Amino acid sequence: MARKPMMAGNWKMNNAIGEAVVLTQEISNNWWKDWEDKVDVVICPPFVDLKPVKTVLEFDKTKIFVGAQNVYWEEAGAFTGEVSVPMIRECGCDYCIVGHSERRGLFGETNEDVNKKVRALLGGRLKPIVCVGESLAVRDEGTTNEYVCAQVKAAFAGVDADDAAKCVVAYEPIWAIGTGRTATPEQAEEVCAAVRAQLAVLFGEETAQAMRILYGGSMNPGNVDALVAEPDIDGGLIGGASLKCDSFIQLVKAVMR
Numbered sequence: 001m002a003r004k005p006m007m008a009g010n011w012k013m014n015n016a017i018g019e020a021v022v023l024t025q026e027i028s029n030n031w032w033k034d035w036e037d038k039v040d041v042v043i044c045p046p047f048v049d050l051k052p053v054k055t056v057l058e059f060d061k062t063k064i065f066v067g068a069q070n071v072y073w074e075e076a077g078a079f080t081g082e083v084s085v086p087m088i089r090e091c092g093c094d095y096c097i098v099g100h101s102e103r104r105g106l107f108g109e110t111n112e113d114v115n116k117k118v119r120a121l122l123g124g125r126l127k128p129i130v131c132v133g134e135s136l137a138v139r140d141e142g143t144t145n146e147y148v149c150a151q152v153k154a155a156f157a158g159v160d161a162d163d164a165a166k167c168v169v170a171y172e173p174i175w176a177i178g179t180g181r182t183a184t185p186e187q188a189e190e191v192c193a194a195v196r197a198q199l200a201v202l203f204g205e206e207t208a209q210a211m212r213i214l215y216g217g218s219m220n221p222g223n224v225d226a227l228v229a230e231p232d233i234d235g236g237l238i239g240g241a242s243l244k245c246d247s248f249i250q251l252v253k254a255v256m257r
């Protein structure tokens, strides 16, 4: 089955509202209507930028999706500093990144937290982009596939195949994030294929074949072609190279099929 490619920009904690609006406007100006059948493009800015970014895209009628970078699983209440699924949906989000390694590593997010967020998003009709990936220590130990598949299994606990089909998985080896050290296409494909096999065990072959798996970690216009040529890599989750219109649009064009 042919999967529609996806190119998602994770701006991380970059671009205050003014910069966010300018960059979104630039990306929107470079957007062609006939691309919308060939690729799903997602911009994931900081929470405070969600509404302004969505407003620019709506005004331009550009079919680019907006995603949050994190969410909390409760709907409302005494959870100082957190943002809920209904809140990000009201800002115009269709997607939300969950379990990024920076959240796991710097903010103590566990596999159980990731699972609660995935289920809350699905319950609120938003689509999770579930991040998984190993540290260099795990890779050196030779247990990458087992480690990443355990993350996948934990993230999707209690999710049925219909809901899983709405989700995206992003394989991001921690040692490749922001380091300029990309996984080789062979390394990335090996893990993405293992992830798809794990999804097939959980949800059946048909669902696993329909789900998109992205690669993330120093992806840029110079290495994208070789990575997305691999059979189980359906696009990218981009940090640094999504912060400039030129490089992001080059990445979008590279993944269109």
Ligand SMILES: O=C(CO)COP(=O)(O)O
Residues within 6 Å of the ligand: 010, 100, 172, 176, 177, 178, 179, 180, 216, 217, 218, 219, 237, 238, 239, 240, 241
């Ligand atoms: O973490 C990433 C995207 O979520 C990847 O970041 P870089 O593209 O900057 O390596």
